[in-house]
Amino acid sequence: MASEDTQININDLSFNIEGKTLLHNTNLSLNGDGITVLLGANGAGKTIFLKLLTGLLTPSSGSTTFQSENLSIKTRAFVSQEPVILRRTVLKNMLFVLEKITSEKSTLAKELLSLMGLDKKEHQNALTLSAGEKQRLCLARAIITDPEILLLDEPTANIEPNSTTLIEKYLIQKVRSSRKIFFVTHDINQARRLADEIVFIHNGRVIEHSLAENFFENPKTREARKYISGKIN
């Protein structure tokens, strides 16, 4: 799947803990733009892979290199499955992640909250938001740091459908064109809606990497075919 605009190279990346290998030697060349969906069953190793990309975990071996100078660890933002909300207002949660709070950033924070349907709740205690609203806040908080790469770990796993729709729509319409997105999910339908390319992970191994349309129409591996047909959960 290597192409001329490939910007992210993963070389022999693996992760072991307590004698168990959770991610086996992985070699990939990924597109520097669009949405890459990390797809696989629960416990396949998707989150481990994402956290290795984020820098939250240190690989046991191998490395990730970025061809563009714009793509570095400082330009990555991570949103976890469980929203982490600070005990303060919605707006203060947004501004917390900034090194300097400028008037432009404050205006941007309000705009992002508006896009996420949270503009009327900016002075509300963020811990009183619904699960979906919290996750929308986390996404807006990630965007305000202006990351080149957005890494999302099943951000819609535990939230209501309208929030899922809003987040997906926002990612497709507003974010995809300007940032690289890694999106972890085990939801095949969601992967169909979002993915430009798919990295399919099974038992800690990346066993398929292809354009989304190719993956869904003509999966190469038996495990991918079984997963798409719902025989592996």
Added chain:
Amino acid sequence: MNDISEAFVSSLGLILFLDAELLEIILLSFRITFYAVLISSILGIPLGAFLASTHFKFRNSVVSILFGMMGLPPVVVGLFVYLIFSRSGSLGWMGLLYSPTVMIIAQVILILPIVCCLTFQIIESLHTRYHEFFRSYRIAKLKSVIAYIVDSRFELTTVVLAGIGRSISEVGAIIIVGGNIDHITRVMTTAIALETSKGNLDLALGLGIILLATAIVLNSFILFLRGKYLKTPGSTI
């Protein structure tokens, strides 16, 4: 029995008519407690937050020592501080023995580990929730420690109140280093001990009532706050 009843009635009289001696002792007690808890909180809360959110080589040893210090015998602390500040001690030249200042120092040694360890316990649970978020956004250490303190501010109020309770009821250390000198270092607990031994039960009872009331009000307030914060989203109690 009559003596006790009379002493009790007499002590209520001292309280109601704001007896000057009683008032002086109460005010000194509160002043020493205020400064001891203030200093312990200023030092202990950030230290507890730092220890809860930082991993370094001897962290577990430091935490174990601090937890052990929560049970320091007050008389041993009193003796230790006395030896340091006595005329022949290493800090004897400061001339602080038998002064409210040295009583505050002794109190700080007793309360600081309590404030620090209770803070550690509260912030450790918050750290479990926040640390990945802070790391992923590369939040500076100082900013993260401040955030831990700000976000557990309600729970930390109960830590401060626990410190006040411990400080105001302490007698063993401050009687050694303060000397229980009338009008200078006599506080509620040391006065109760002295007046009881002299048979002056009305003053001892009056002070006892005030001390008991203070302890009850503080503990009720702690329970009230706990109940209130348990209903607060994000509570770590």
